[in-house]
Amino acid sequence: MSxxxxxxxxxxxxxxxxxxxxxxxxxxxxxxxxxxxxxxxVPGHRFTFRTTPRxxxxxxxxxxxxxxxxDEPRRLRWAWRGGxxxxxxxxxxxxxxxxxxxxxxxxxxxxxxxVQRRTFTLLDxxxxxxxxxxxxQALTHLA
Amino acid sequence: MSEGDVFAALANPTRRxxxxxxxxxxxxPVQQLADHFDMRRPSLSExxxxxxxxxxxxxxxxxxxxxxxxxxxxxxxVADWLGPYERFxxxxxxxxxxxxxxxxxx
Numbered sequence: 001m002s003x004x005x006x007x008x009x010x011x012x013x014x015x016x017x018x019x020x021x022x023x024x025x026x027x028x029x030x031x032x033x034x035x036x037x038x039x040x041x042v043p044g045h046r047f048t049f050r051t052t053p054r055x056x057x058x059x060x061x062x063x064x065x066x067x068x069x070x071d072e073p074r075r076l077r078w079a080w081r082g083g084x085x086x087x088x089x090x091x092x093x094x095x096x097x098x099x100x101x102x103x104x105x106x107x108x109x110x111x112x113x114x115v116q117r118r119t120f121t122l123l124d125x126x127x128x129x130x131x132x133x134x135x136x137q138a139l140t141h142l143a
Numbered sequence: 144m145s146e147g148d149v150f151a152a153l154a155n156p157t158r159r160x161x162x163x164x165x166x167x168x169x170x171x172p173v174q175q176l177a178d179h180f181d182m183r184r185p186s187l188s189e190x191x192x193x194x195x196x197x198x199x200x201x202x203x204x205x206x207x208x209x210x211x212x213x214x215x216x217x218x219x220x221v222a223d224w225l226g227p228y229e230r231f232x233x234x235x236x237x238x239x240x241x242x243x244x245x246x247x248x249x
Contacts, residue, residue: 007228007229007232009229009232009233009236011236011239011240013239013240013243014243014244015243015244015246015248016248019243019246019248020243022246023239023242023243023246029242029246032238032242033235033238033239033241033242034235034238034239102236102239104232104236106228106232
């Protein structure tokens with residue numbers, strides 16, 4: 001059984017890949033939808049995102065990142081480290097009609113952590129997309 | 144009920160399939176579930192016992208049959224665990240769309 005240990009989210013954007021790429025790789029634009037940062041589109045560049053600290057979770061509010069891959073305008077990969085996390089964020093841009101489907105994968109959640117591992121095992125594949133939403137709806141009705 | 148029991152119960156694909164069937168088709172007698180899986184009843188009964196111990200299904204005797212029904216409450220802790228990360232990215236992607244919509248084309 002596969003254990004991807006990843007969150008995967010995708011979103012259709014009614015804009016061409018080149019424009020989506022700009023919003024992903026321009027520091028000022030990134031700050032407008034993600035977090036303040038000192039990103040530069042250079043492979044190997046180390047940068048940070050800064051957000052609200054959450055001392056209770058051992059997170060000082062700084063996400064330490066590194067540009068792992070830069071394949072304009074298709075794929076962008078960052079190391080994403082902060083608090084308990086030592087993970088990788090991958091953006092994939094796929095042309096779709098006149099727009100772009102943007103895939104986000106946030107992978108590498110600690111495979112030694114049994115709770116994390118089991119959660120991602122549970123949430124892989126079709127069970128996640130087809131069943132989980134309805135289970136969540138069922139939960140909402142319980143509330 | 145410890146947290147691990149629910150995650151352990153969900154870690155098995157057969158048990159997840161049982162939950163899916165109960166979700167989509169409602170309460171069912173054990174034989175109907177066994178027919179779906181092409182599985183000997185004793186091994187299915189073992190899966191049902193694990194699900195019952197985790198509080199994910201209820202068992203109701205009706206005549207000579209035992210009916211099983213989904214009890215989703217324990218899944219809330221799974222949703223609570225994953226929620227923050229997924230909610231974070233969904234919210235950020237929504238913001239990204241707004242930024243793009245307000246940005247002139249090159």
